[in-house]
Amino acid sequence: MSTRKASLTEKQAKNGTSKYVLERCASINEYYDIAFKVMLLGDSAVGKTCLLVRFKDGAFLGGNFIATVGIDFRIWDTAGQERFRSVTHAYYRDAQALLLLYDITSKPSFDNIRAWLTEIHEHAQKDVVIMLLGNKSDMAAERVVKTEDGEKLAKEYGVPFMETSAKTGVNVDLAFQAIGKELKHRATQQPNEPKFQIHDYIESQKHKTGCCGP
Numbered sequence: 122m123s124t125r126k127a128s129l130t131e132k133q134a135k136n137g138t139s140k141y142v143l144e145r146c147a148s149i150n151e152y153y154d155i156a157f158k159v160m161l162l163g164d165s166a167v168g169k170t171c172l173l174v175r176f177k178d179g180a181f182l183g184g185n186f187i188a189t190v191g192i193d194f195r196i197w198d199t200a201g202q203e204r205f206r207s208v209t210h211a212y213y214r215d216a217q218a219l220l221l222l223y224d225i226t227s228k229p230s231f232d233n234i235r236a237w238l239t240e241i242h243e244h245a246q247k248d249v250v251i252m253l254l255g256n257k258s259d260m261a262a263e264r265v266v267k268t269e270d271g272e273k274l275a276k277e278y279g280v281p282f283m284e285t286s287a288k289t290g291v292n293v294d295l296a297f298q299a300i301g302k303e304l305k306h307r308a309t310q311q312p313n314e315p316k317f318q319i320h321d322y323i324e325s326q327k328h329k330t331g332c333c334g335p
């Protein structure tokens with residue numbers, strides 16, 4: 122089952138909706154015991170589509186991660202523009218995980234994170250896994266949002282955080298892997314098994330790979 126490839130089967134990028142649906146070639150039920158719906162959210166132009174494409178062209182197509190954990194992801198890339206917000210809400214309800222992005226070179230995109238989190242709490246499942254990502258970490262010269270500010274906000278809301286670059290690939294796989302492991306543990310955890318600590322996992326992997334520079 123590890124030889125199957127994912128393909129981007131729907132693209133409406135340039136008509137303003139920028140929605141990709143990452144879809145498996147065959148019915149997931151034929152191959153997987155568990156399937157999760159993961160969504161990318163955040164203001165327009167923060168890099169949601171690029172992050173998904175980076176992941177899909179890297180670890181995802183390589184197949185290792187998916188094959189190892191035996192989980193299929195369906196990842197929904199949403200439109201960041203306000204006018205599509207009501208459409209986006211409709212998809213929150215059954216998402217198991219949300220990757221919420223801002224752009225480290227855009228203060229407004231960071232300031233809007235609180236509004237996004239309010240919306241998420243209104244529309245998403247109560248136990249949805251949320252991760253905050255400060256994208257475009259390669260653009261050091263244009264940075265206007267400090268790493269500490271991202272960390273502080275994430276801590277306030279109790280969600281994991283990391284800075285990513287869809288351009289260089291920094292932390293992209295780690296973000297998806299951490300989400301995948303958390304979801305898998307939730308779905309398969311035995312009563313006496315310790316809870317998966319996503320924050321600890323991220324910190325340990327960052328240090329192991331030395332992955333967190335721009």
Ligand SMILES: Nc1nc2c(ncn2[C@@H]2O[C@H](COP(=O)(O)OP(=O)(O)OP(=O)(O)O)[C@@H](O)[C@H]2O)c(=O)[nH]1
Binds near residue numbers: 288289
């Ligand atoms: N330098 C750099 N540029 C990036 C990165 N990620 C995205 N970009 C650029 O940012 C712009 C917007 O990226 P998209 O991925 O289309 O943004 P989006 O969040 O999907 O935007 P909407 O579809 O409007 O919601 C593009 O010009 C990308 O090339 C990154 O990590 N580093």
